Amino acid sequence: MSPLSAPVLGQYVPGDSILHRLDPRTKIVVIFVYMLIVFLANNGITYGLLIVTTSVGVFLSGVPILMILRGLKPVFILIAFTACLHLFFTKGGEVLFSMGPITIEEKGVMQAGWISLRFMLLVVTGMLLTLTTSSIDLTDGMERLLTPLRRVGVPAHELALMMSISLRFIPTLWEETNKIMKAQQARGADFESGSIFKRLKSFIPVLIPLFVSAFRRAEELALAMEARGYRGGQGRTRLRKLTFTGNDSIAFILLFLLVIGLIGLRSQ
Amino acid sequence: MKRDRLITMMEIAIMAGIGGVLSYYVALRLWPQGGSASLAMVPIVILAFRRGWVAGVVCGLLVGLINLMISPYITHPIQVVLDYPLPYALLGLAGWFRPVDEKGAISIKRMGLGVTIAGLARLIPHFISGVVWFGSYAPEGWPVVLYSLCYNASYLVIDVLVTIILMSYLLKKAPQLVASR
Numbered sequence: 226m227s228p229l230s231a232p233v234l235g236q237y238v239p240g241d242s243i244l245h246r247l248d249p250r251t252k253i254v255v256i257f258v259y260m261l262i263v264f265l266a267n268n269g270i271t272y273g274l275l276i277v278t279t280s281v282g283v284f285l286s287g288v289p290i291l292m293i294l295r296g297l298k299p300v301f302i303l304i305a306f307t308a309c310l311h312l313f314f315t316k317g318g319e320v321l322f323s324m325g326p327i328t329i330e331e332k333g334v335m336q337a338g339w340i341s342l343r344f345m346l347l348v349v350t351g352m353l354l355t356l357t358t359s360s361i362d363l364t365d366g367m368e369r370l371l372t373p374l375r376r377v378g379v380p381a382h383e384l385a386l387m388m389s390i391s392l393r394f395i396p397t398l399w400e401e402t403n404k405i406m407k408a409q410q411a412r413g414a415d416f417e418s419g420s421i422f423k424r425l426k427s428f429i430p431v432l433i434p435l436f437v438s439a440f441r442r443a444e445e446l447a448l449a450m451e452a453r454g455y456r457g458g459q460g461r462t463r464l465r466k467l468t469f470t471g472n473d474s475i476a477f478i479l480l481f482l483l484v485i486g487l488i489g490l491r492s493q
Numbered sequence: 494m495k496r497d498r499l500i501t502m503m504e505i506a507i508m509a510g511i512g513g514v515l516s517y518y519v520a521l522r523l524w525p526q527g528g529s530a531s532l533a534m535v536p537i538v539i540l541a542f543r544r545g546w547v548a549g550v551v552c553g554l555l556v557g558l559i560n561l562m563i564s565p566y567i568t569h570p571i572q573v574v575l576d577y578p579l580p581y582a583l584l585g586l587a588g589w590f591r592p593v594d595e596k597g598a599i600s601i602k603r604m605g606l607g608v609t610i611a612g613l614a615r616l617i618p619h620f621i622s623g624v625v626w627f628g629s630y631a632p633e634g635w636p637v638v639l640y641s642l643c644y645n646a647s648y649l650v651i652d653v654l655v656t657i658i659l660m661s662y663l664l665k666k667a668p669q670l671v672a673s674r
Contacts (some may be wrong), residue, residue, distance in 0.1 A: 236563070236624060260570045264629075300566060307630045314632040333632075340630055351567035360562045383502060384551070390506035391513065391555055392562075398510045425655060428532070429662045436663075436670050439511055441502035450499060469594060 236296065242287035243472060244357040249366030251473040256354045257478050265348050265487045271351045272342055276484055279346050288356050293349060296356075304341045306322050311337040313468075364388045365467060382458030390446070405431050435459065502545050508536040509555035512581075516560055534584055534656040538608055541588030551583025556643040557581035568626060575622035580615040587611035591669055594666060598643070601661050608660060612653035619645040 228387030239245075259278075266272045283293060287335070311333050358366075368385030375381055406416065409430045416427050515532040537556060541549025557578035567573050588673060590607030592600050622640025631637060 253639075254613065257570065260567065301597050303568075310630075310635070311632055314635065330635045336632070345570055346631070348566065355562060360559075362641070363562055365662040387502055387506040387509065387551070388555055388558065390503065391510040391559060394507055395559070398507070398514045402511075402514055422658065425658050426662060428659065429666060432532075432535065432659065432663060433667045433670075435511065436536070437667070440504060440534075440670070443507045444500055446503040446507075447496065447499040450503075 236352065237290050237359045238292065238356050238388065239359075240287050240357070242285055242357065244282065244286040244353065245282055245470065246470075247357075248467055248469050248473050248478060249358050249362040250369055250467065251469070252358055253363070253366050253370060255476050258480055259350055259485070260347055262484055262487055263343055263350075265484075265491055266343070267339075268490075268492045270490045271487050272339065275346055275484070275489065276342075279349055282353050286353055286357050287351075293356075295353060296352050297348060300344070304344050307344065308341045309338040311340060334432055360392045361389060364392065365465070367386050369467060380458075382461070386458075394442075396433075399438070402431065402435060405434050407488060460466070498629050499547055501654060504540060504544065505548055505552045507557065508540045508561060509552050511536040511653045512552070512556035513559040513563065515623055516556070519623075531652070531657065532655065534652055535582075535606070535659055535663075536609075537581065537584045538587045538611065538660060539670055540593050541585045541603070541611075542593070542607070544588070545591075546585050546588030549588040551585070553584045554578050563574075569629060571625055572622045575618040575625070579618040583614035583618065584611045587612050591671075593668065597668070597670055597672065599664050601664065604664060605657050608653055612649055615651050616645055618674035620647070 263275060266275050283290065311332065312329055313327065315333040315336045316330050317333075319337075320328055320330050321334065322329040333411075353365075364385050367388075368381050371379055371381035371384070406414075410416070412432060414427055416424065418424075419427070512533045513535065515668040517531075533556060535548060535552045537549055540552045559658065560581075561573065587607040587610065590603045590610065592604035592607065594600070620641050622647055624637050627635065627637040638641075
């Protein structure tokens with residue numbers, strides 16, 4: 226294992242498309258519902274409808290298609306694997322191909338096709354959310370969506386605060402990890418050879434300074450927050466306020482129409 | 494707001510950040526479906542030992558959500574919850590088995606027990622997720638339960654062993670990490 230070069234940035238692609246400008250709450254809710262209703266589709270027309278809406282989503286996001294395809298790469302193996310399972314093991318309908326004990330039947334081909342399609346739709350939609358929403362916006366959106374749960378004791382504000390701090394510090398911690406690894410390598414540490422035990426043991430001189438400085442940093446942060454008068458979520462104001470716009474209403478209306486369309490057009 | 498509580502909150506946040514970073518230092522790649530041994534369990538377990546299981550659970554929850562935001566592979570709406578926030582959150586249960594007593598004596602056995610129990614707890618949602626996933630994608634008659642159990646256990650066993658080995662070195666060399674003041 227070598228010190229990593231790429232910083233952790235997540236998948237977010239900054240931009241100013243309609244999808245980028247939607248309220249994160251809208252995006253989270255719409256995409257969650259969309260993922261549920263993908264399972265309603267069971268024939269050509271309903272899958273067609275979903276393909277059209279997902280493609281429109283990708284188009285509106287302004288994210289280069291190539292980037293989405295690259296993100297899909299690790300999932301292709303999984304899709305191919307499930308497709309093969311169905312191709313060979315789902316039986317029924319006309320026999321299309323047979324060689325010795327292997328037969329491929331009509332129903333298997335259909336299932337393999339539908340399931341790969343459903344899979345791609347789900348993965349692409351999930352990616353659209355993280356491609357067009359920064360992790361800080363996602364956190365804000367989740368905090369607001371969880372706020373009603375405060376009544377039952379879910380500390381939405383505290384969770385969101387910790388989440389934002391985590392995300393804020395990931396690049397810093399990343400750099401620090403690399404720095405410590407390089408410093409230890411300069412002293413002769415070797416992370417890449419030897420038995421598994423030896424390799425794991427070589428991480429200890431990296432982990433200890435990392436954790437010690439993390440706990441020190443946590444204490445400094447708490448001190449800095451107290452010095453600035455932080456006393457919990459009650460009555461705290463925010464720099465950026467989330468607001469619903471006309472586009473958000475349109476997104477919800479379109480989602481509603483899609484649900485009706487899918488229920489009406491699916492075969493019973 | 495109590496000072497201890499604020500410090501604990503900040504420790505949770507920073508340790509979750511380390512968890513997010515360590516998720517990328519993949520020690521061994523195992524399966525195409527994304528199972529891999531990583532060091533991400535270590536910070537969650539340390540925090541659970543240091544500040545108790547609630548802090549551990551919250552820290553795990555955050556690590557799961559960070560992973561979800563950074564590299565989401567969503568194949569089923571239920572799978573999202575079962576594969577990202579929940580299993581990591583359950584790792585915090587290691588906090589039930591604090592390996593350091595009041596006198597500062599360290600018990601590697603208790604640590605091993607805590608990590609093993611946490612690993613088993615983490616297996617449950619991954620296992621259910623596998624059953625749900627294969628239930629909706631695999632052909633009928635496929636031994637869904639067995640497959641999910643074997644697949645998920647295969648990489649979790651390695652994760653747990655890696656964590657136990659690293660933790661026993663850490664406890665020996667830097668016991669102050671798990672001793673909260």
